[in-house]
Amino acid sequence: xxxxxxxATPQDVALMLRFVRELAEFEREPDAVKATEExxxxxxxxxxxxxxxIAEQDREPMGFALFFHNFSTWTGRKGLYLEDLYVTPExxxxxxxxxxxxxxxxxxxxxxxxxxxxxVLDWNTPAIDFYSAMGAESMDEWRxxxxxxxxxxxxxxxx
Amino acid sequence: xxxxxxxATPQDVALMLRFVRELAEFEREPDAVKATEExxxxxxxxxxxxxxxIAEQDREPMGFALFFHNFSTWTGRKGLYLEDLYVTPExxxxxxxxxxxxxxxxxxxxxxxxxxxxxVLDWNTPAIDFYSAMGAESMDEWRxxxxxxxxxxxxxxxx
Numbered sequence: 001x002x003x004x005x006x007x008a009t010p011q012d013v014a015l016m017l018r019f020v021r022e023l024a025e026f027e028r029e030p031d032a033v034k035a036t037e038e039x040x041x042x043x044x045x046x047x048x049x050x051x052x053x054i055a056e057q058d059r060e061p062m063g064f065a066l067f068f069h070n071f072s073t074w075t076g077r078k079g080l081y082l083e084d085l086y087v088t089p090e091x092x093x094x095x096x097x098x099x100x101x102x103x104x105x106x107x108x109x110x111x112x113x114x115x116x117x118x119x120v121l122d123w124n125t126p127a128i129d130f131y132s133a134m135g136a137e138s139m140d141e142w143r144x145x146x147x148x149x150x151x152x153x154x155x156x157x158x159x
Numbered sequence: 160x161x162x163x164x165x166x167a168t169p170q171d172v173a174l175m176l177r178f179v180r181e182l183a184e185f186e187r188e189p190d191a192v193k194a195t196e197e198x199x200x201x202x203x204x205x206x207x208x209x210x211x212x213i214a215e216q217d218r219e220p221m222g223f224a225l226f227f228h229n230f231s232t233w234t235g236r237k238g239l240y241l242e243d244l245y246v247t248p249e250x251x252x253x254x255x256x257x258x259x260x261x262x263x264x265x266x267x268x269x270x271x272x273x274x275x276x277x278x279v280l281d282w283n284t285p286a287i288d289f290y291s292a293m294g295a296e297s298m299d300e301w302r303x304x305x306x307x308x309x310x311x312x313x314x315x316x317x318x
Contacts, residue, residue, distance in 0.1 A: 020232045020233075023232075024233060029233070032233045033232070033233050033235075034233060034234055034235055034273075035231075035232055035233065035234065035235025035236075036235060039235030039236060040232075040235055043230060043235065043236070043237065047237070049228060049230040049237040050230040066230075066232055068228075068229060068230050069208060069227075070227060070229065070240065070242070071202060071208040071209040071225075071227050071242060072194075072242070073179045073182075073192070073194055073199075073225055073242060073243050074179075074183065074188070074191045074192050074193060074194065075193055075194065075307075076192075076193055076194025076195060076198030076199055076202065077194075077198060077202070078202065078206070078208040081229065083229070083230060083231070083232060084232050101314060102314060102315060102316055105306065105311055105314040105315035105316075106315040106316070106317070108311060108315070109311065109312065109315050109317065114193075114307060115305055115306070115307040115311075116305070116306045116307070116311055116314070117303060117304065117305045117306075118303075118304055119301040119302065119303055119304070120301070120302055120304055121300050121301060121302075122299075122300050122301070122302050123300070128302075131304045134306070134314055135306055135310035135311075135313060135314050136304040136305060136306050136310075137304070137305050137306070137310075138302060138303075138304060139302070139303035139304070139305055140281075140302065141280050141281050141282070142278040142279070142280060142281070142303050143278065143279055143280075143281050143287075143297055143298070143299065144276060144277075144278055144297075144298035144301050144303075145276065145277050145278070145279055145290045145295040145296070145297060145298070146274055146275070146276045146295060146296050146298055147264065147274070147275045147276075147293070147294055147295050147296070148234075148273060148274040148275070151294035151295075151296075152264055152267060152268060152274075152275055152294075153268065154294060155260060155261060155264040155275070155293055155294050156261060156264035156265040156267070156268050157261055157264075157265070158265070158268065
């Protein structure tokens with residue numbers, strides 16, 4: 001029973017899309033996922049806008065993490081941004097989330113990243129406690145702003 | 160008196176570093192900037208971890224924006240993330256910030272980005288009001304977590 005973390009391949013796309021949908025459901029946004037197998041394949045293995053790793057035990061997938069590089073003008077270096085971290089309900093509490101975070105921290109160091117960052121929902125107390133135990137600090141002063149859809153077209157002056 | 164927005168060149172690095180430092184001072188973190196001309200040059204024109212545009216009027220620089228692409232598993236598409244938006248004190252209130260945001264929204268559409276996002280400090284009321292007027296929604300439920308420095312080495316199990 002060894003936990004393995006390996007880079008995702010195109011053969012994992014259907015599995016990852018299932019994980020993305022399960023995570024969106026947990027995050028109370030079940031209809032938010034517009035991604036398709038085609039768009040994920042293109043992003044991860046065509047454009048390479050993001051990367052992903054799969055956690056598995058005896059070839060049974062237990063979870064995954066999807067990440068990309070951001071950049072900070074303060075550190076002057078790129079950082080590693082964790083977009084999705086997901087562990088299947090059956091595997092929770094068995095150390096899979098910890099192993100994924102540790103693995104990504106190692107990638108961040110190997111690639112000379114100044115920071116390893118992600119976002120958490122303010123009501124997700126178990127995750128918040130878990131991240132604090134992992135040494136993460138909370139950037140409480142910062143709030144995300146987003147423009148999308150019609151508002152983006154309008155802002156660009158193209159409506 | 161025409162406002163022009165153009166891509167930054169390696170000749171703009173010293174100017175951008177000055178802007179980054181002035182912005183950090185405004186954000187009450189004057190000592191936070193570890194970036195150097197070398198690291199910015201490498202990031203923007205070597206690795207291409209980020210891109211930047213300069214706003215100028217009659218060849219006088221009035222501000223700049225630095226951005227990179229993130230990725231969303233919900234949209235299945237890359238997004239445009241605005242890391243820094245800065246307008247010089249003399250130029251504030253003259254539409255430079257609006258012009259920069261509109262320009263970036265156009266880049267986001269041209270590159271088929273699903274979202275245009277950035278972070279704002281929760282006490283920066285003028286910026287918050289400005290962004291709301293620009294059609295930005297506030298992602299109030301989300302909080303950023305960060306691991307860096309010794310905590311990152313420890314999380315990776317390399318301390």
